[in-house]
Amino acid sequence: MKTLLSLLVCLVASQAFGQGTSGDPDDFFDCPPGEVGTYGAYNTSQCYVDQAPYVPPGGYWNHPVVFLHEQGNPQADIQILLSGWTTMPTTCTDPNFWEDGYVVVKPCAGHWPDVTLHQVGGINPMGWWGYFSGLSNSWRLGLAASQAVAYGGDPNGGLTLLGFSYGGAGVILQSMLLRQADSYWGNQIEVVHSYLPHTLFVKNFPNDPSVDLAWLNADKTLADFGLQAQQGNLDDIYYRVTGTSGDAVSDFDLQFFSLCNQHKIACFGTWHAGVHSILAPGINLPFLERFPGPDSNVDIGAMLVVFTNSTANHLGPEGHYNLGLEWNMGPDYVDSAAEVTVPLRYRQKTNLGGTIPDQPSTVTVDVTMRRVQALDTTPGTQLNWLFGYQTGLVTTTIDGEVTVAGLNIDNSEYYEDLIIYVAADPNNPDYDNDGWVDQLDNCPLVSNPAQDDVDSDGVGDACDNCISIANPDQTPSAFDETCGAACVTMWCGGTYCINQ
Ligand SMILES: [Ca+2]
Ligand SMILES: [Ca+2]
Ligand SMILES: [Ca+2]
Ligand SMILES: [Ca+2]
Numbered sequence: 109m110k111t112l113l114s115l116l117v118c119l120v121a122s123q124a125f126g127q128g129t130s131g132d133p134d135d136f137f138d139c140p141p142g143e144v145g146t147y148g149a150y151n152t153s154q155c156y157v158d159q160a161p162y163v164p165p166g167g168y169w170n171h172p173v174v175f176l177h178e179q180g181n182p183q184a185d186i187q188i189l190l191s192g193w194t195t196m197p198t199t200c201t202d203p204n205f206w207e208d209g210y211v212v213v214k215p216c217a218g219h220w221p222d223v224t225l226h227q228v229g230g231i232n233p234m235g236w237w238g239y240f241s242g243l244s245n246s247w248r249l250g251l252a253a254s255q256a257v258a259y260g261g262d263p264n265g266g267l268t269l270l271g272f273s274y275g276g277a278g279v280i281l282q283s284m285l286l287r288q289a290d291s292y293w294g295n296q297i298e299v300v301h302s303y304l305p306h307t308l309f310v311k312n313f314p315n316d317p318s319v320d321l322a323w324l325n326a327d328k329t330l331a332d333f334g335l336q337a338q339q340g341n342l343d344d345i346y347y348r349v350t351g352t353s354g355d356a357v358s359d360f361d362l363q364f365f366s367l368c369n370q371h372k373i374a375c376f377g378t379w380h381a382g383v384h385s386i387l388a389p390g391i392n393l394p395f396l397e398r399f400p401g402p403d404s405n406v407d408i409g410a411m412l413v414v415f416t417n418s419t420a421n422h423l424g425p426e427g428h429y430n431l432g433l434e435w436n437m438g439p440d441y442v443d444s445a446a447e448v449t450v451p452l453r454y455r456q457k458t459n460l461g462g463t464i465p466d467q468p469s470t471v472t473v474d475v476t477m478r479r480v481q482a483l484d485t486t487p488g489t490q491l492n493w494l495f496g497y498q499t500g501l502v503t504t505t506i507d508g509e510v511t512v513a514g515l516n517i518d519n520s521e522y523y524e525d526l527i528i529y530v531a532a533d534p535n536n537p538d539y540d541n542d543g544w545v546d547q548l549d550n551c552p553l554v555s556n557p558a559q560d561d562v563d564s565d566g567v568g569d570a571c572d573n574c575i576s577i578a579n580p581d582q583t584p585s586a587f588d589e590t591c592g593a594a595c596v597t598m599w600c601g602g603t604y605c606i607n608q
Pocket of ligand 4: 565572574575577580
């Protein structure tokens with residue numbers, strides 16, 4: 109019998125980070141060597157524009173330019189921020205500009221060649237980021253993305269569209285239009301973050317008579333979310349809706365997420381009704397800025413994880429969709445010919461306030477992997493899956509995609525691997541080749557032909573996080589995932605795991 113001591117160690121990781129933008133930023137920027145900071149989940153580098161033509165008239169660039177880099181990725185993301193009804197900045201004579209990692213695109217009349225054709229009641233409809241003649245103006249986002257490349261963005265790193273207020277509604281419409289107006293940049297869209305969206309016109313779209321006036325002869329079906337979803341044009345985009353407008357419109361949210369659910373589009377959202385603010389009185393929705401960590405980023409070159417039919421959703425005037433569900437594309441993530449593995453977790457949220465109930469401690473959810481690359485997902489292929497002690501068999505129907513339905517995920521700070529793999533005998537799958545099929549194996553991921561289980565808790569010694577004490581739920585300790593809470597003891601010198 110052996111004794112394992114696991115000592116809590118605090119590591120302070122310092123990440124070396126070089127000067128990093130794509131191309132040769134020195135062509136355009138004066139970047140002080142070694143200049144690096146952090147902003148949320150990002151590293152930043154701060155440079156100063158020193159060359160025309162990237163200094164707009166009026167010396168707008170008399171402030172530093174900050175690039176955001178995903179940690180581990182030295183190249184700057186291209187993020188386009190659509191400004192809302194009120195312009196940012198207020199003058200419309202400036203071109204797009206690049207600040208804090210975003211190309212900011214303003215809804216100014218001067219930026220649209222045919223704006224006067226689309227005014228409604230004397231109001232510039234461009235400000236609404238949706239009332240315009242469809243494709244003819246969508247090139248502007250592609251142009252903005254191209255400008256970002258000149259400023260040091262990574263042309264192959266994916267595109268994020270972010271918008272506030274009317275801009276928040278606009279990014280959803282523009283994500284559909286750009287796909288059709290500019291195939292290159294349209295296919296680079298990885299994240300659409302609609303922040304405090306002013307969704308009234310989207311809700312009424314395309315049945316609002318004023319849309320007819322503004323849209324003129326353009327094809328409104330190009331910006332019909334339901335139709336575009338049905339045609340599969342939105343499959344690769346991750347939509348994130350945060351907050352909502354002051355119009356007390358929840359209909360759009362419900363309709364939007366209903367379509368996400370129906371068509372397996374990757375969506376996340378939290379909203380409340382009544383206040384065009386991130387904080388509604390008495391409501392404590394966690395409004396995450398983007399993703400909780402760099403390993404839960406969406407990457408256009410990697411698998412896209414889609415959650416649907418979550419039993420933890422609350423769909424009402426105040427509510428949330430896919431709240432608490434996360435994936436992790438860090439070191440454990442695999443997309444190979446033999447298997448795909450994606451770590452998943454669910455963190456239950458409680459005390460949300462308003463009319464929103466606590467989330468359940470266990471969620472049941474369907475998980476679809478889109479953009480599967482190496483694993484054979486030819487329609488008709490049989491694949492087996494494993495998640496803890498849950499197992500199953502799926503038959504693929506769409507190439508590049510596989511869905512595991514009805515997964516139960518317990519509330520936990522720790523991730524658990526969802527493994528979808530090719531079994532030699534799909535009807536008798538044995539992932540670890542120890543002679544025990546997955547369903548009967550007391551440790552399905554580790555070969556243990558003897559199936560030893562000294563504490564008879566159903567979890568084989570080979571993977572029991574507390575070998576000598578029965579703990580069938582395997583609740584991990586707070587300080588070490590591999591040490592069960594049942595095995596923790598406190599000593600004066602620290603916290604130890606006694607797993608014997
Ligand atoms: Ca086995
Ligand atoms: Ca085993
Ligand atoms: Ca055991
Ligand atoms: Ca045990």
